[in-house]
Amino acid sequence: MITDACVYANETSRTTLRRFALTAASCGFSRIVACNPAENIAEYAGVTILKGKVISKQTGKAFFDAVKKTPADTVIFVQVGENSFNRTAITTKGVHLLTGIPDLPKGGFDHIVAKMAAQHNTGVVLDLAKILDAKCRRTALSQYADMLAFHRKYHFPLVIASGAAEYPGQKNIQEILALTSLFGMTRAEVFAALNALDGILYPKKTVEIVEAEK
Amino acid sequence: MRPLPPTLRENRRYVLFRILGGTVPTQKEVYHMVADSVTALFGDAGAAEMHPAVVWSDGDYVIARCTRGFEQSLIAALSLVTKIAGEPAAFRSMATSGTILSLREKVVLEKPDAETFPGYLCSGKKIDNLSKDNAHRYLTRDDIIKE
Numbered sequence: 001m002i003t004d005a006c007v008y009a010n011e012t013s014r015t016t017l018r019r020f021a022l023t024a025a026s027c028g029f030s031r032i033v034a035c036n037p038a039e040n041i042a043e044y045a046g047v048t049i050l051k052g053k054v055i056s057k058q059t060g061k062a063f064f065d066a067v068k069k070t071p072a073d074t075v076i077f078v079q080v081g082e083n084s085f086n087r088t089a090i091t092t093k094g095v096h097l098l099t100g101i102p103d104l105p106k107g108g109f110d111h112i113v114a115k116m117a118a119q120h121n122t123g124v125v126l127d128l129a130k131i132l133d134a135k136c137r138r139t140a141l142s143q144y145a146d147m148l149a150f151h152r153k154y155h156f157p158l159v160i161a162s163g164a165a166e167y168p169g170q171k172n173i174q175e176i177l178a179l180t181s182l183f184g185m186t187r188a189e190v191f192a193a194l195n196a197l198d199g200i201l202y203p204k205k206t207v208e209i210v211e212a213e214k
Numbered sequence: 215m216r217p218l219p220p221t222l223r224e225n226r227r228y229v230l231f232r233i234l235g236g237t238v239p240t241q242k243e244v245y246h247m248v249a250d251s252v253t254a255l256f257g258d259a260g261a262a263e264m265h266p267a268v269v270w271s272d273g274d275y276v277i278a279r280c281t282r283g284f285e286q287s288l289i290a291a292l293s294l295v296t297k298i299a300g301e302p303a304a305f306r307s308m309a310t311s312g313t314i315l316s317l318r319e320k321v322v323l324e325k326p327d328a329e330t331f332p333g334y335l336c337s338g339k340k341i342d343n344l345s346k347d348n349a350h351r352y353l354t355r356d357d358i359i360k361e
Contacts, residue, residue: 014345014349014350018356018357044354132294137294166302169302175290175307178286178289
């Protein structure tokens with residue numbers, strides 16, 4: 001399923017969750033993840049809506065409590081921080097995605113964190129809203145290029161999100177291809193990233209029971 | 215300086231954009247937005263190579279021109295536009311072609327439906343209205359029925 005991994009349809013947004021879903025359908029998406037949504041809608045205009053929660057950088061116990069208290073059907077995003085915090089976040093059961101890559105401190109994401117993310121099947125979010133923001137565009141492009149280099153070597157999942165707070169912030173597939181080409185992402189990598197959420201939410205198990213064909 | 219003969223001229227491509235957000239700028243404003251956005255992202259040298267220009271606009275539809283091979287760069291540059299006249303807006307790329315005519319055939323001008331919900335700007339399922347704090351709210355028909 002082609003997924004927009006993060007839209008902010010919260011109470012401060014002037015766009016309703018249904019409008020986000022309607023725009024996502026017209027942009028070619030079949031699923032969106034709404035972070036801290038103001039409404040509880042499972043599907044609209046043929047677009048599946050998943051709930052998401054962003055957990056910001058916190059000290060040990062508060063972080064684990066926040067992850068534990070999150071309902072099971074919610075996609076958990078963790079705002080990246082120092083290297084040690086990122087390692088803890090990746091190894092914590094229930095954490096699906098790391099976000100806020102452009103705000104990474106120096107040395108926050110190294111080859112060891114990348115390897116751990118690949119082992120624990122934790123995704124890294126490439127938030128396109130950071131590229132649209134003129135203030136952090138250069139940092140975002142350079143950090144995303146580094147992240148892509150890590151992804152090519154260690155094969156942890158990359159996920160693309162529009163990070164839109166209003167519906168004009170949502171991008172269609174052509175625009176995503178154009179924006180991601182700015183930091184060297186190929187067409188195949190973009191489509192793999194758009195479909196990567198399934199692999200994170202429902203990872204392949206070593207042994208699976210499949211029904212026998214009748 | 216004499217213009218280049220036709221065989222030496224570069225090939226061009228045209229991209230159809232739709233302006234989202236309810237604000238309808240003039241063609242001149244759109245031209246300035248395109249020029250500023252391309253220069254901000256690719257610099258003067260990149261803009262000179264790309265040759266961006268706005269060749270047609272009607273309502274919220276715009277056709278922009280660029281050198282062949284730079285269509286993706288033009289789309290990337292225009293997707294960085296986030297505001298028009300202080301309101302959230304975006305250039306949504308609709309189609310790319312080698313002729314203006316084929317793009318104009320793809321334009322479907324929507325008539326706002328003011329009768330169903332007076333005071334709201336309705337088109338299809340989408341509805342925009344001006345809230346109390348003088349800012350736009352973006353809804354759907356189902357949101358209004360629910361309210």
